[in-house]
Amino acid sequence: MNQGFRVFDAHAHLGVARHSGRVMTADRMLEHMDAHGIDRSLVMPFPLVDDYRWTHNLIGDAVKAHPDRFAGAACLNPFIAEPEFRDEVQRCAEVLGFRALKFQPQYQPVNPLARSSSFLFETGLENKLALICHTGAGAPFALPSLFILPARQYPKLPIVLAHSGGSIYALEALVAAKVCPNIWLELSSLMPHHMGDILAAIPAERLMIGSDLPESSATEIGKIIDLKIPKDSEESQTQYSLEHGSPPVRWQVIRARPEIAMMLVALSSLSFLFSA
């Protein structure tokens, strides 16, 4: 809990990063979560790793040891042979119990619109995983608008735009989420002043918090908790469910103003990423 709110972090990494040398273990992540009042984290590999199977197993072990704290997401090189890619994603879903597949076009330059990229969206759908797509740095393939057509082609696939376009493309992420009901926005790296535009346009149920890196947690959570809350807020409940096998998740929502609804739902995050 952080200031009375349950905090679900929809973007965190475990393992060893080939490109930056960062190392994060489950134990250190738990210490970090406790220090910042983060109840649960969706943990995924860094975008470049030496051994994705080893990293997925590391995350799988963390999820198994702490199912109440961690949910897992797969991330692997999309340029390996397609059957190998599909088999590993299936293993992550069926054996390790992961909830999402991450696509990182900044480090994995795959054109989301190319016909040859359909395996990405198909493996997500076939394995009942949400597809988390990094957006922002790494344009053009990381442009939020490039996920509009796939979202329409695969309307049952939840697509999460990580970083919501990374500040510079925040409004483009807003448009993508506005025109596609199966696009969610993860808010890490947006500046606080971007929240107003997003809040005015996108339902609270499709927004979520992400830290990405541990040193950003306080800022990412704080920028939402510190949004101005009117004193006359009125509490109510809302229900939301996805066709993802999980039961409807009940969220406390303060309805007084839309930004407050966003805040609490974002802090609670989504049933397809975290078990109810």
Ligand SMILES: [Zn+2]
């Ligand atoms: Zn990240």
